[in-house]
Amino acid sequence: MSQGPRRLLIVEDDPGLQSQLRWSFEDYDVLMAGDRPTALDLMRRHNPAVVLQDLGLPPDPAGTTEGFATIADILQQAPDTKVIVATGNGDRDNAVKSIGCGAYDFCSKPLDLDILRLIVDRAFRVHALEAENRKLKSQSASTLEGVIGNSEAMRDACRLVEKVSPSNATVLLLGETGTGKELFARAVHRLSTRRDGPFVAINCAAIPEPLLEAELFGYEKGAYTGAHKQTKGKIELASNGSLLLDEIGDMPVALQAKLLRFFQERVVERIGGRELIPVDVRVICATHQDLRAQIAAGRFREDLFYRVSEVTIPLPPLRNRIGDASLLARHFLEQAAARHGRKINGFTAKALKAIDAYPWRGNVRELENTINSAVIMADRKQIGVEDLHLGATGGGEALSLHEVRATAEKRAIERAMTQAGGNLTRVASLLGVSRPTLYDLLDKYDLKKTTDAD
Structure with missing residues (x-):
């Protein structure tokens, strides 16, 4: 992991201790401040990763009020800064209070410089790791909310979504199960002019054919046994918004004809009803099926295919x-x-x-x-x-050949240990190696040795 200059701000009003600390950290880029205003000015100009700070600062060198105020100001200005507080020997209350205020760690006076260097060095490593994690998160965040990926294949899919979303074109999302088709459908809706309208999704493969028709188109009271009240279908409920027909490739052929009429005329007729109800809705379809192969097999209508695939967005598999x-x-x-x-x-x-x-x-x-x-x-x-x-x-x-060999070697040792009941002499004999070699292998693969009672 690459790392810039290790910039350390020391906030200490004692000139003698300032000199001692500057000498102790001569391999760091040391900034020195004797009071809160100077410390905050150096923070603004140099943005140090780590601050080593005394609690007793002027104008309250005998107390801790100014010290705690400095911690608060530093962390408000730069929340990622690692503040290490120097406290009096045995001053546990202020040490705990400083951690509660957001300090990274503390050390007691008189300072043990070897221990202090370890604490400071660890603070720099933690700061660098956190910065790397933030960088990875920013790289992984695509322009689409909720979509994580930095590969060229994923960027291509995101660019297509951004381009097509503001239109009213019907979108077909093609991808294997688990590639995030609904996530992309929601992104299309969110980036469209219908973002303030409803987003309604229905899985065409999860609902039996008779129920699927009722779910899509709705029904009138008394249309069939159990229809006790008028119920709107998913298409109506999505009016002025977006409708996701998930796994449309699994929709029964008989129902595809009724759906085609909706695409052509943008009206729905509830089951048991006579009224044609106009619906203004953006349709997004998704499937893991090869629709052209489905058409050739007679399982998907070709005319419906052309309606649902005005714009096709392929979603890449994770591999x-x-x-x-x-x-x-x-x-x-x-x-x-x-x-x-x-x-x-x-x-x-x-x-x-x-x-x-x-x-x-x-x-x-x-x-x-x-x-x-x-x-x-x-x-x-x-x-x-x-x-x-x-x-x-x-x-x-x-996997490299070295890793393949190592994996096979470890498994062979584990099998031999099982067969020999942990007796190392028998294990070495089964593997065809000497006992010293076996000990080296056990250490190499972190395998537990038995006692030498064997």
């Missing part, structure tokens, strides 16, 4: 979105950790590599479920590749 899987994984990790109350700091390098290499047949939905499960089950502060349970294909073809 074709180079680099997006790890961006999404970080996003899902943050959500899942907050939801389950787990303190997980991220992924190991191998885990991120496996995530980017895995084919994700279920696309974003599969990735989200995998990360959610890993967050729940993880035993460490970072999610490792073993927590993802991606199986033998977890690394995909991207």
Whole structure:
């Protein structure tokens, strides 16, 4: 991770301690202030990542009022700054209070400079990591709200959405299950002139044919048994807004004819009714089916196809979105950790590599479920590749020969340990290696040794 000059602001009014600290941190870009106004001026001009501050500052050098006011002003001006507070020896109350005010850490006087350097160095590392995370989030945020991705394939899809949304054209979203078709449909609605109108979605594959017709077109009271009152259909409810016909490729052929009439005349007739009701609605369709193949097989009307596909937007599968899987994984990790109350700091390098290499047949939905499960089950502060349970294909073809060999070697040792009941002499014999070599392998793969009673 690249890092600029490590700029450290020291806020201390004692000239002797100023000199000592400047000498101790000579390898840092040190800024020195003796009071609050000078400190705030240096903050504005130089934006240091870390501040080391005494609580006793003029005009209240014997108290802490000015010190706490300085902390508040610094964090209001630059909330990401890491403030380390120097407190009196045994002054636990002020140390705790400073943390409550937003300080990153504290150290007690007289200062142990070796420990202080460790605290300051750690503060710089944390600041750099947080800055990197903010950068990744800004890169991953596309122009469409809720859409995360920085790959060229995803940017192409977003550009198409931005271009077509202000029009009234019917949009067809094509993509595998789990590619985010409804998310993109909502983006089309949000960027359209109908954004203040309703967004109504219906899954054509999830509802039986008789019920689907009633759901779409509505029905009059007494139209059939159980129709106790007049009910508007989804098309009517979406008036002056947008209607998403999800999985339209699975709509029954008989119902496609009635839908075609709506597209042609923009009127609906409720079941059991005689009145033609005009509806002004933007239609967005989505499917994972190959509609041209469906047409050839007689399962989808060609004339309806041309109506629903005025503009077609293909959504790429996750395996074709180079680099997006790890961006999404970080996003899902943050959500899942907050939801389950787990303190997980991220992924190991191998885990991120496996995530980017895995084919994700279920696309974003599969990735989200995998990360959610890993967050729940993880035993460490970072999610490792073993927590993802991606199986033998977890690394995909991207695994190097070294990694393939290492994986096979570890599994062979684990099998031998099981067969030998943990007896290291027998394990070494089964593997064809010496006991010293076996010990090295156990250390290498962090496998638990048994006692030497064997």
